[in-house]
Amino acid sequence: MMQIYIDNNSMNHSFQDISLFQEKWNEELESINLQNRYISFVEIDGEVYYDNYELAIEQMFDRIQCVKVSTVSAEEHLTNLIASIKEYNILFVKGTRSISEYFYGEMNEQQWEQFRLFMEGLDWLYKSLEFALLLIKQTDKFHVCEESLRVSLSLIKPHIVELERALAEQDYVTVGDLMQYEIEPVFQQLFSNPVN
Numbered sequence: 001m002m003q004i005y006i007d008n009n010s011m012n013h014s015f016q017d018i019s020l021f022q023e024k025w026n027e028e029l030e031s032i033n034l035q036n037r038y039i040s041f042v043e044i045d046g047e048v049y050y051d052n053y054e055l056a057i058e059q060m061f062d063r064i065q066c067v068k069v070s071t072v073s074a075e076e077h078l079t080n081l082i083a084s085i086k087e088y089n090i091l092f093v094k095g096t097r098s099i100s101e102y103f104y105g106e107m108n109e110q111q112w113e114q115f116r117l118f119m120e121g122l123d124w125l126y127k128s129l130e131f132a133l134l135l136i137k138q139t140d141k142f143h144v145c146e147e148s149l150r151v152s153l154s155l156i157k158p159h160i161v162e163l164e165r166a167l168a169e170q171d172y173v174t175v176g177d178l179m180q181y182e183i184e185p186v187f188q189q190l191f192s193n194p195v196n
Contacts, residue, residue, distance in 0.1 A: 011024065077135060078142060130153065156186050163179070
């Protein structure tokens with residue numbers, strides 16, 4: 001029998017049936033949204049999930065004992081998101097150059113895996129920048145970096161489209177060039193202005 005806690009408050013329901021759980025889950029998500037709060041993470045029997053937690057709950061429903069949902073305000077979420085973007089961006093920029101160089105020769109399986117991770121990182125950064133701009137509007141915080149985020153998004157979008165086209169056409173030199181000379185510089189400049 002599953003117990004659910006949202007910010008350490010029990011939902012006062014035990015769930016044996018997934019359809020009843022989904023109904024209550026959707027009600028709770030709506031309540032969280034109405035309070036202008038966001039899910040920070042979901043802990044399922046001690047394992048923390050930052051995404052894909054609904055799929056994990058569905059797949060393990062019969063075995064789950066306890067689900068704990070931790071929420072944060074929009075302002076807290078924005079602060080955490082900006083810090084995560086800044087931290088990840090440093091690693092992303094460092095890795096872009098070395099991964100781009102693979103495309104000027106024959107790539108092995110490990111190099112393709114690194115490129116796959118690069119693409120996941122690019123997708124995460126893009127979506128995170130979009131969400132950060134939304135939260136900036138909601139919270140009236142971090143306006144000092146708003147223009148930098150907006151410009152970066154507008155610059156990176158056509159490069160992503162071109163990168164996908166070059167991959168589809170197996171034009172690997174263009175892929176390397178785009179990564180090194182177009183995408184990397186955008187992210188190098190991402191936080192060129194100080195963030196308050």
